[in-house]
């Protein structure tokens with residue numbers, strides 16, 4: 001019988017699917033696992049099901065022998081896993097792309113709208129009983145319809161944001177991607193690929209980050225890159241906190257280098273930089289990108305699908321290389 005270790009609770013339907021696949025050790029405690037607990041779990045299970053908040057780094061992996069084991073991640077991003085070290089230890093790894101694409105794109109649009117139209121600030125004012133009543137220059141924001149949306153990366157989530165931006169809000173879509181994007185993909189949302197990241201930063205009213213975390217993208221958006229943005233522009237991050245130098249972002253906001261930011265992810269979750277918490281011109285969400293019942297069930301079912309492929313000795317549905 002397959003021994004499955006589940007680090008966090010999932011929605012019931014998804015847990016039932018997992019129960020049908022083996023003997024599940026399911027943690028009910030929502031405290032993150034320590035490095036030692038992660039090691040014990042990895043050593044004892046055939047299939048280990050972590051989430052983004054379980055850091056499986058070289059320290060955790062150490063000299064573990066994971067030959068023939070599956071690390072079936074509940075989530076799309078895998079930068080919390082040292083994939084090279086896990087593979088070297090013998091494991092195969094899967095994730096859950098596609099099923100969370102729309103949900104996360106919705107949150108990117110939510111952040112764009114909320115920060116541009118000062119929704120959080122307005123709600124706080126109203127709840128505090130400080131709303132002076134309607135007047136012509138009260139809390140004026142930036143118009144989203146017809147503005148320029150710059151997408152950093154053009155994978156699944158970025159394409160879904162482009163569709164929403166172009167078709168729903170008549171936005172002009174600019175794309176920066178490390179490799180050329182197929183013309184039909186660009187045409188589907190009247191997008192244009194620019195040659196350099198700096199060109200995109202200089203032109204966009206909203207810069208949305210949609211690339212993986214990890215070493216290669218660490219602090220891609222640093223002080224210098226923030227300086228390339230328009231002072232009226234907003235930074236939107238639903239990717240990974242590490243893509244942005246958070247201290248540099250706070251400084252840029254303090255100095256009026258950019259107009260604001262909408263953030264779903266942070267460098268050291270769940271800690272959030274104090275300089276962000278105090279600001280009115282940022283919208284901060286607690287990593288809610290995939291947080292709908294429909295999507296979280298679908299993610300669990302996708303983990304189960306990957307486990308079934310692994311049990312059958314077939315290629316994984318969603319292999320992570």
Ligand SMILES: NC(=O)C1=CN([C@@H]2O[C@H](COP(=O)(O)OP(=O)(O)OC[C@H]3O[C@@H](n4cnc5c(N)ncnc54)[C@H](O)[C@@H]3O)[C@@H](O)[C@H]2O)C=CC1
Nearest residue numbers: 076077104153154155156157210211212216238239289290
């Ligand atoms: N906020 C949230 O709850 C969620 C966040 N995410 C994050 O969003 C990321 C993107 O997800 P998808 O669009 O599904 O991924 P994807 O794999 O479909 O697209 C990734 C894009 O990033 C580009 N890319 C990859 N490595 C790069 C590098 N080193 N430098 C520059 N560009 C690079 C690829 O060319 C591609 O355009 C995930 O890796 C994850 O970290 C994903 C789901 C939910």
Ligand SMILES: O=CC(=O)O
Nearest residue numbers: 052075076077290
């Ligand atoms: O951040 C969430 C993910 O699935 O990646």
